[in-house]
Amino acid sequence: MDSVASVEKRRKVGNPLALAVLAWLMLGPMHPYELARRLEESEQDRNIKYNRGSLYMVVKQLAKAGFIAEQATVRDTQRPERTVYALTPEGRAEMRDWLSELVARPRHEYPHFGVALSLLAVLPPDETVRLLTARNAALTAEIAEIRGRADAAIAQGVEWVFLVEERYRAALLEAESGFVAELIEAMRDPDHVRKWHEQFGSRS
Structure with missing residues (x-):
């Protein structure tokens, strides 16, 4: 019988932070600063280790994989220019598939x-x-x-x-x-x- 680990899919972007980004973008397009604020306010940063640098890196990886796409650039005289990202159909499918796998399949972890x-x-x-x-x-x-x-x-x-x-x-x-x-x-x-x-x- 195959083990659970043997049937886990290899993800183009495997960082759990990527799944959180995809899930939050289900609510609508956001820029990384807004994503970081949502993660902190919801206290998801207690379950997902990240910092601002790793968040921006994951956003770039998701964009490269075609799971999110630049939608607009927000210009504000008081803040640096910010790129707003939106979920693509491929990203929506990836998020649902990945989340479904995590919910349904136990994983052997090593605390x-x-x-x-x-x-x-x-x-x-x-x-x-x-x-x-x-x-x-x-x-x-x-x-x-x-x-x-x-x-x-x-x-x-x-x-x-x-x-x-x-x-x-x-x-x-x-x-x-x-x-x-x-x-x-x-x-x-x-x-x-x-x-x-x-x-x-x-x-x-």
């Missing part, structure tokens, strides 16, 4: 915490408990921050569908927090502590 877990056995159990307890405190604080920000946005009239990525992040963090709490209890198990000292105690 740093997974690397740490694969090597966790070499740390003393008491130290591991201390570190995991600190992590869980940080997770709890982050979950509260996300929930609070989402509740405030809803109170201001923002539709829930525009906050779904925040709900997803909170759900993932809550699941991780539950896992970490279980792992802490496992690390405190006297049988595990005894076996660790038998295997690693003399080498630590």
Whole structure:
């Protein structure tokens, strides 16, 4: 059976920032400055790493690929000349195909915490408990921050569908927090502590 990764398409512009640009241009033509403002105001910059330089680079790549096209040049005496870009039919098709793939197909990713877990056995159990307890405190604080920000946005009239990525992040963090709490209890198990000292105690 083919793996998920084997059926993923190679994109002409594979940066996730490109997908965000295509999606925002569904609302209408914009210049990169406006796109950056929208990304920041919607807090999508929390999920997509970028800076102004990388945004302009992605816009150029999308234009070269034929997914967006220059529509007009805005001249303002108080600001530099700005090029307005519009979504092309090819860009609309690419956006829908790419987004559909990401929604429907799970991807195997390699978070740093997974690397740490694969090597966790070499740390003393008491130290591991201390570190995991600190992590869980940080997770709890982050979950509260996300929930609070989402509740405030809803109170201001923002539709829930525009906050779904925040709900997803909170759900993932809550699941991780539950896992970490279980792992802490496992690390405190006297049988595990005894076996660790038998295997690693003399080498630590």
